[in-house]
Amino acid sequence: MANPTAAMLVIGDEILSGRTRDANMHHLAQALTARGIDLREVRMVADDAPAIEAAVQALSTGFDHVFTSGGIGPTHDDITADCVARALGAPIDIRDDARALLEVHYERQGTELNAARLRMARIPDGADLIENPISAAPGFTIGNVHVMAGVPAIFETMVASVLPKLTGGAPLLSETIRINRGEGDIAGPLAALAAANPDLSFGSYPFIQNGTYGANIVVRGTEARAVAAATAELAALFSDDGG
């Protein structure tokens, strides 16, 4: 059975302007691979309502799961929750369960739960909250869309609480073999091996080290034996390189 598929939507002007280097995509990619969920597409858009809504609709229709990152804080540029609700046709307002989480958090801090902070309790009808043990303001899951914070430490705790609830497939296994020849020498035999093993994928990642060309070949699949056999075959083909 094929693994479930996923897409990610990274939201924020600061990513597209180059001010901030996104770190959440790489974290999620590794976590999904380990869980046996295939990340097929990532989109990054600005804090722009039509762009966010169009992306949520396209990705939630096209993939089993969508994970969003960013835009759920208290400031005027935090519009993700309302955009997701609109994209999915769900009503949204301040919800009592989310407000209660914020009340406890801010009372403990001695901070006023003002109108701006209350915006973080805007949760679509029918959504399940995703816990935020760091700063209380929850993420949420509605349909197949998981809405999470952009701050990496919070994003990572939310991923850790969401993923175990999802049905994963067979985790993708991989082995890497380093071949000290130019990719152009490797390409022919590698293409033949790939054609003979349609259940495996073969990636070639070239490098130049001290003036010498080489490539790391990564063999991926869900069957450990098949991955090991293909890797051994590659090693034998290029054994004069010391693989």
Added chain:
Amino acid sequence: MANPTAAMLVIGDEILSGRTRDANMHHLAQALTARGIDLREVRMVADDAPAIEAAVQALSTGFDHVFTSGGIGPTHDDITADCVARALGAPIDIRDDARALLEVHYERQGTELNAARLRMARIPDGADLIENPISAAPGFTIGNVHVMAGVPAIFETMVASVLPKLTGGAPLLSETIRINRGEGDIAGPLAALAAANPDLSFGSYPFIQNGTYGANIVVRGTEARAVAAATAELAALFSDDGG
């Protein structure tokens, strides 16, 4: 006049599986911002022909420029050039000018220009070559699509040779002010300032440092005076924080 718009398409299984952390998006984002071109969307897809072709069509229709990264090497998973040609309806074959570049390079190296390496001379009809001073295999520009290598050092030299040829707009200027208060305290006054200055954008990037909440507020715009005035107004609003 509004600045030209751009999108980026990052191509490669290794990015989506989490094996490799993409670095090209952040580099391009900063280079485009400095050039006055607005990066509006990024997509990342696997080495999968239908996904690449659909993304090229959507992005080349929706934005003034599209920059792609990855998938132009000699191995079987390098399918970007053919996918871009198909997406734009352009014929593609081994082209003499690209082949000549490879011949010189491999003859100097004493390496055979075999069938796999020759694939890197597949260039769509009507495309302009983008120079690759590192490993010779060129990128190309066809219509509004700029096809570049995935290896960061090569990607960066290709960006450096393409961008000066494009018409840029007014570079986006920014000033950052650090405010040692929770975003929830900043949000109200910040929203009012944003509403009063529709030509500027105001981003709020929260942090927690030694248990204290704060945010960096970034004011962006193309008019230096307007950016400076709004930043000064913010500083005055929160002057008790030593901004």
